[in-house]
Structures are given as C-alpha cells and as structure tokens.
Amino acid sequence: MSVLVNxxxxxxxxxxxxxxxTFHATQMIEYGSQVVGGVTPGKxxxxxxxxxxxxxxxxxxxxxxxxxxxxFVPPAxxxxxxxxxxxxxIQLIVCITEGIPVQDMVKAKNFMAGKNSRLIGPNCPGxxxxxxxxxxxxxxxIFIPGKVGIVSKSGTLTYEAADQLAKAGLGVTTAIGxxxxxxxxxxxxxxxxxxMNDPQTExxxxxxxxxxxxxxxxxxxIKANGTKPxxxxxxxxxxxxxxxxxxxGAIVGGADDTAAAKMKIMDECGIHVVQSPADxxxxxxxxxx
Amino acid sequence: MNLHEYxxxxxxKKYNVPVQEGIACNTPGEAEEAYRQIHTQxxxxxxxxxxxxxxxxxxKGKIRGTEQRGVAVGKNAEAVKEIAQNILGGTLxxxxxxxxxxxxxxxxxxxxxxxxxxxxxxxxxxxxLLDRAKGQNVIMYSTEGGMDIEEVAHNTPExxxxxxxxxxxxxxxxxxxxxxxxxxxxxxxxxxxxKFVTNLYNAYVGLDCAMLEINxxxxxxxxxxxxxxxxxxxxxxxxxxxxxxxxxRDISEEDPTEVEAGKYNLNFVKLDGNVGCMVNGAGLxxxxxxxxxxxxxxxxxxxxxxxxxxxxxxxxxxxxxLKDPKVKAILINIFGGIVRCDRVAQGVIDAYKNMGNxxxxxxxxxxxxxxxxxxxxxxxxxxxxxxxxxxxxxxDLVNKAVTAA
Numbered sequence: 111m112s113v114l115v116n117x118x119x120x121x122x123x124x125x126x127x128x129x130x131x132t133f134h135a136t137q138m139i140e141y142g143s144q145v146v147g148g149v150t151p152g153k154x155x156x157x158x159x160x161x162x163x164x165x166x167x168x169x170x171x172x173x174x175x176x177x178x179x180x181x182f183v184p185p186a187x188x189x190x191x192x193x194x195x196x197x198x199x200i201q202l203i204v205c206i207t208e209g210i211p212v213q214d215m216v217k218a219k220n221f222m223a224g225k226n227s228r229l230i231g232p233n234c235p236g237x238x239x240x241x242x243x244x245x246x247x248x249x250x251x252i253f254i255p256g257k258v259g260i261v262s263k264s265g266t267l268t269y270e271a272a273d274q275l276a277k278a279g280l281g282v283t284t285a286i287g288x289x290x291x292x293x294x295x296x297x298x299x300x301x302x303x304x305x306m307n308d309p310q311t312e313x314x315x316x317x318x319x320x321x322x323x324x325x326x327x328x329x330x331x332i333k334a335n336g337t338k339p340x341x342x343x344x345x346x347x348x349x350x351x352x353x354x355x356x357x358x359g360a361i362v363g364g365a366d367d368t369a370a371a372k373m374k375i376m377d378e379c380g381i382h383v384v385q386s387p388a389d390x391x392x393x394x395x396x397x398x399x
Numbered sequence: 400m401n402l403h404e405y406x407x408x409x410x411x412k413k414y415n416v417p418v419q420e421g422i423a424c425n426t427p428g429e430a431e432e433a434y435r436q437i438h439t440q441x442x443x444x445x446x447x448x449x450x451x452x453x454x455x456x457x458x459k460g461k462i463r464g465t466e467q468r469g470v471a472v473g474k475n476a477e478a479v480k481e482i483a484q485n486i487l488g489g490t491l492x493x494x495x496x497x498x499x500x501x502x503x504x505x506x507x508x509x510x511x512x513x514x515x516x517x518x519x520x521x522x523x524x525x526x527x528l529l530d531r532a533k534g535q536n537v538i539m540y541s542t543e544g545g546m547d548i549e550e551v552a553h554n555t556p557e558x559x560x561x562x563x564x565x566x567x568x569x570x571x572x573x574x575x576x577x578x579x580x581x582x583x584x585x586x587x588x589x590x591x592x593x594k595f596v597t598n599l600y601n602a603y604v605g606l607d608c609a610m611l612e613i614n615x616x617x618x619x620x621x622x623x624x625x626x627x628x629x630x631x632x633x634x635x636x637x638x639x640x641x642x643x644x645x646x647x648r649d650i651s652e653e654d655p656t657e658v659e660a661g662k663y664n665l666n667f668v669k670l671d672g673n674v675g676c677m678v679n680g681a682g683l684x685x686x687x688x689x690x691x692x693x694x695x696x697x698x699x700x701x702x703x704x705x706x707x708x709x710x711x712x713x714x715x716x717x718x719x720x721l722k723d724p725k726v727k728a729i730l731i732n733i734f735g736g737i738v739r740c741d742r743v744a745q746g747v748i749d750a751y752k753n754m755g756n757x758x759x760x761x762x763x764x765x766x767x768x769x770x771x772x773x774x775x776x777x778x779x780x781x782x783x784x785x786x787x788x789x790x791x792x793x794x795d796l797v798n799k800a801v802t803a804a
Binding site: 133137209211212213215217219220248249251252263264265266269270273290293317319320322323347348349350353355356357358360369385386387388389 | 529531532534535536565566567604607609634635636637639640666668670678679680681682683684685686687688689690691692693697698701703734735736737766767768789790791793794
C-alpha cells in the first residue's frame with residue numbers, strides 16, 4: 111500500500127521534450143516509474159525517450175490510459191496545462207513549475223472545483239512512493255522504503271527529512287511535496303489525511319513554513335481524527351515579518367502565521383514538534399520506540 | 400514589486416479609476432511649476448506635497464533632522480517650493496521605514512480635494528488582496544478611512560467588511576452596490592462608488608496586483624469618489640506579461656545587496672545577525688537560519704542559491720555575505736539531489752581560492768548525492784574550511800565558531 115502513486119501509475123509528462131521535462135522524465139524512468147508518454151503541443155506523432163509524444167493531454171489519455179500527469183511547462187502556460195489535464199480526466203496532476211502568477215492559479219483552482227482531479231503543487235518537488243514510483247524531481251536514492259509518510263511545503267527539507275528517517279532506520283512510505291505557493295492544489299491537511307488512511311504508514315512527518323494557516327488546520331484535524339503519531343517542524347522561526355522568504359507563500363502576514371504561533375498550535379494538538387530541523391529523524395525514532 | 404503612489408495612480412487612471420490628480424516632481428522648481436498647473440487646471444487653492452517612497456506613515460513621518468513632515472499642504476507657489484526643497488534629497492523616517500529611513504527622490508504635487516461644498520467629506524478604507532485559504536480575491540473595506548487599518552481591525556473588527564469575488568468572474572453589480580451601501584453612501588456618491596469599485600477590481604486583476612490598497616478612499620463635498628492615496632504591489636511572477644509595469648521598478652528603493660544578488664539569480668534577504676548562510680531551497684534556508692539561532696548565533700541573511708550551486712554562484716554568495724562586517728562565520732548547507740555535492744564542494748574550493756582573503760571560518764555541510772566525495776575534497780583542500788555531513792554536526796560547528804568569535 112501507499113498513497114497517490116505506485117508501480118501501476120501510468121504517467122505522462124506535460125512539457126516532455128523541453129530541457130527540464132527530458133532530464134526529469136529520464137530520471138523517473140530510471141527510478142522505475144511507468145512513464146507512458148508525453149505532451150508537447152505541435153510535436154504530436156513524434157517519439158521522445160522511446161515514448162510517444164502527443165499534441166494534447168486527451169489524446170495521450172486515450173492512447174495510453176494515463177492516470178497521472180507531471181507538468182514542467184513554463185510559468186506563463188502552466189495554469190493552462192493544469193486545466194487541460196483536469197479536462198482530460200487525469201486523476202493526479204503534479205505541477206513542478208515555479209513562478210506561476212497567482213491570478214492564474216485562482217482560475218485553475220476554480221476550474222478544478224467539483225472535478226475528479228487532484229492537484230499537487232505547483233512549485234513543489236512532487237510525490238514519491240519509496241522504491242516504487244517517483245513523480246517528481248527529488249533524488250530518488252535517499253527515499254528508502256519504510257514506514258513513515260512525509261508531507262512538506264519545501265523541497266530540500268523533504269530530502270532532509272527522508273535522509274534522517276533513512277539514517278534512523280525507519281524509511282519512507284510516500285512523501286508528498288505540496289508546494290510553497292499561496293494557492294496550491296492539495297493542502298497540508300488533505301495530504302496528512304491521505305497518509306493517516308494508509309495502512310502501511312505508521313507515522314507522519316509534517317513540515318511547514320511561515321505564512322498561511324494550513325498547518326494550523328492540519329493540526330486541528332489531527333487532534334480530532336489522528337490515529338498515528340505526527341512529528342512536526344515549521345521553518346522560519348527567525349524570519350522577519352513582512353519579508354518574502356524565497357517561496358511566494360512564505361511571508362509572515364499576521365500574528366497567527368508566524369512559526370512560533372503555528373508550533374504552539376501543533377503542540378497543543380498533540381503533534382511532536384521539533385525546534386531544530388536536525389532533530390526530525392531522531393524524534394521520530396523516539397516516538398516510534 | 401512595489402510601485403510609488405504617483406505610478407500607481409497613473410495606472411489606475413487607465414482603468415478609469417478617479418484619483419487625486421498630481422504631478423511628480425524631481426526638483427523644487429518643478430514643484431513650483433506643478434502648483435501653478437494644478438492651480439489652473441483643477442482650480443485647486445492649495446496643493447499637497449507628498450514624498451514618494453515605498454513605505455507608509457508618510458504624513459506622520461519627518462525628514463531626519465527637521466520638523467518637515469512627509470506630506471504637507473502648501474498654500475501658494477512659494478510655500479510648495481519650500482516644502483519640496485525641505486523634502487527632496489532628505490531622509491524620511493516613518494513608522495514603516497524604521498530608523499534608517501528612506502531618501503526621497505521625488506515628490507508628488509497633488510490637488511487639494513478637501514475643498515468645501517454642499518455636502519460633508521468622508522474618508523473610507525478599501526483594499527483588494529488574495530484570500531489564500533479560499534483561493535479567491537477579497538475586497539476588504541471600512542468606513543474608518545485615513546487611519547491605520549490594523550488598528551481598526553484590532554479595536555473595532557465589526558467596522559471591517561469583506562466581499563469575496565467568485566474566481567470564475569469579475570466583481571458582480573450586486574457586490575459593488577453592497578459595498579457602496581455598507582459605506583453609507585447614497586445618491587450620486589453611491590453611483591460613483593459602484594463605478595469606482597468595479598473599475599478598481601478590474602485594475603487589480605488586469606495589472607496582476609498582489610495587493611491594492613486605497614486609503615483614504617475619499618468622498619468629496621460634491622459627491623465624487625476618488626483615490627487619495629494608493630499602495631500597489633504587483634505579483635513578481637506576472638511581470639513578464641506587463642513589460643510597461645516592470646519598467647516602473649525603482650531600484651533605488653531596494654536594498655543594493657539584494658539587487659546585486661538578484662543579478663546572479665540568488666534569492667537574498669539581509670538580516671541583522673552574525674552568521675551568514677548559503678543554502679539550496681527556500682524551506683531548507685529558513686530551517687538553516689533557525690538552526691543557527693538554536694546554536695547560539697543569529698542569522699545574518701537568508702540566501703537561497705536554488706538548484707544551480709556552482710563555483711560562480713558560490714563566489715557571488717561569499718562576496719555578498721562578506722560585505723557585512725558583522726558576519727563572524729558562514730555556513731553553507733547544500734542538500735544535493737540533482738545537484739552533485741562534489742561539484743558544489745569544488746565550487747566552494749575554487750571560490751575560496753579566487754577570493755584569497757576570507758578570514759571568517761567557513762562551515763560546509765554537503766549531504767545527498769556524492770556527499771562522501773565532497774567531504775573528502777574539502778578535507779584534502781588544505782583550506783580553513785570545516786566540513787560536516789549530518790545537519791546536527793553542522794549545528795555543533797556553528798556553535799563552536801560563534802563561541803570562539
């Protein structure tokens with residue numbers, strides 16, 4: 111068991127023939143992910159990385175039975191790519207693209223409402239089920255199969271957590287990088303809920319950042335419905351208010367979205383909060399003892 | 400990207416949003432001439448001289464070393480010239496600029512809109528921004544204009560109204576009317592307000608604003624609705640499709656070090672501490688800053704080198720961090736994924752040798768792809784660089800460096 115992606119996931123790559131798409135599709139194929147083709151408008155009918163290229167997502171779905179899409183389309187066209195994948199009935203859309211204008215995401219999110227597609231990202235490292243399937247840009251070898259699920263807003267912090275879990279002998283089931291933008295498809299709470307319901311996942315690492323209220327909502331949900339231990343960390347305890355710290359969503363707006371405020375709520379909801387990012391693996395080992 | 404008041408008002412006019420008219424001036428002479436024009440064109444008795452900086456609180460702020468406020472009324476050409484003389488080139492210190500203040504390079508000489516007439520004047524507040532939780536734009540407004548809105552929200556939250564706009568369309572007529580009614584308007588002012596709000600929302604979407612604030616939103620004594628002040632922030636990610644707006648960027652308002660970092664695609668924010676850091680990824684960068692603090696130091700900066708940490712970017716990063724004499728140590732924290740650690744290590748060594756005179760201790764923590772090879776490269780380089788693989792080891796090294804310094 112695992113969540114979102116597994117060895118049977120049939121993946122297409124939107125922006126397949128571009129530099130990023132080519133590089134990461136190659137890495138995904140090497141990891142063992144079932145990449146069944148790709149989409150680049152205008153290059154339909156050709157072949158790339160020994161796989162068919164289509165003009166539209168719906169053609170790709172009809173021809174390959176794809177149920178997962180990963181998007182490497184440039185920012186100005188990425189929201190359109192998300193809507194196209196949704197329209198074609200893709201179940202899981204993973205958008206890696208960074209720098210999509212916020213108003214474009216307002217439209218895309220509205221387009222998806224009531225439809226059957228789930229969006230992960232944008233501006234995220236993707237999703238990986240350790241040892242089975244990688245739909246993203248993370249270094250595959252640090253995700254050792256095991257029993258802990260990861261939910262994270264940040265890419266490199268996800269790698270950090272996976273690495274510490276591996277060194278602690280625990281390993282990972284599925285890691286979900288939800289992305290650091292102001293508007294994202296799958297929230298912290300939704301990702302935590304998926305992992306809570308996964309029989310193979312015994313515990314969850316939840317990594318957040320300053321800005322927004324998603325971690326607080328997830329914490330409240332965990333308090334009411336949680337059945338597994340959660341170790342949590344919020345990056346940005348030293349970030350000054352009002353400054354954007356790299357991610358478009360990482361900006362302290364008010365008293366409620368500081369790292370300290372979020373950590374306090376998480377602690378009150380029974381989450382094992384660590385103050386230092388160096389303690390994630392050690393804390394999880396202690397909790398699962 | 401932030402815009403100046405005078406720039407934002409020009410953009411609003413393109414969307415038929417009425418504003419307090421004015422002329423941007425670089426010299427006292429221009430200000431004097433601007434007064435004459437405004438006096439004739441708008442039969443404005445007075446003129447308001449407004450310092451143009453990227454910060455609020457200008458009306459209460461003062462030019463350093465003087466009693467001159469950042470916004471002042473001039474009753475004739477000579478007075479306007481004198482005020483402009485006092486403000487231009489001075490450093491305006493407001494509650495938002497902090498002690499450092501901001502140098503004023505331009506003033507806006509604007510018409511007087513507080514003239515007498517048949518009805519009382521009124522000041523309101525209105526802003527448009529993204530509600531992240533709902534994924535919708537929200538119009539936030541209040542009858543309490545002209546003052547600090549955070550104070551209003553805190554003391555009298557019932558006086559703040561919110562109107563969410565459906566993401567599938569623009570602001571609907573009933574919503575614009577609701578806003579005008581809630582502001583207590585009727586007759587001509589009501590009609591003008593409905594038009595104002597509708598056009599303002601179109602400007603917000605059309606210009607890809609991240610935030611648009613009108614404070615005060617003003618009702619004149621003859622029932623016009625106009626924007627007296629405007630704070631506009633444009634979504635950086637959308638600037639590629641607004642070349643005209645992008646060209647309005649005023650680099651003199653930004654931290655010069657941050658501007659330089661931008662040239663190397665480094666995402667840099669200056670902070671006040673003693674330990675510099677260079678990290679790949681925004682989340683890990685923030686987490687590294689937190690770890691520096693827990694180790695007894697204070698982060699001197701946020702620096703995300705992104706996915707392309709090589710000799711050139713590392714060297715640029717070193718130079719930028721070392722401009723700050725308070726920096727007593729530098730921590731490089733790279734989690735190599737697609738980026739190979741041995742390449743980053745070579746980059747650090749090359750940059751170190753190129754610069755030749757780095758005197759603060761450097762701690763390098765490289766983890767991930769080829770981490771062991773990277774550590775070996777650093778350890779055998781003969782440079783005064785300490786290496787670590789685990790994050791906890793790096794934390795201990797920072798602690799030692801801070802204690803020794």
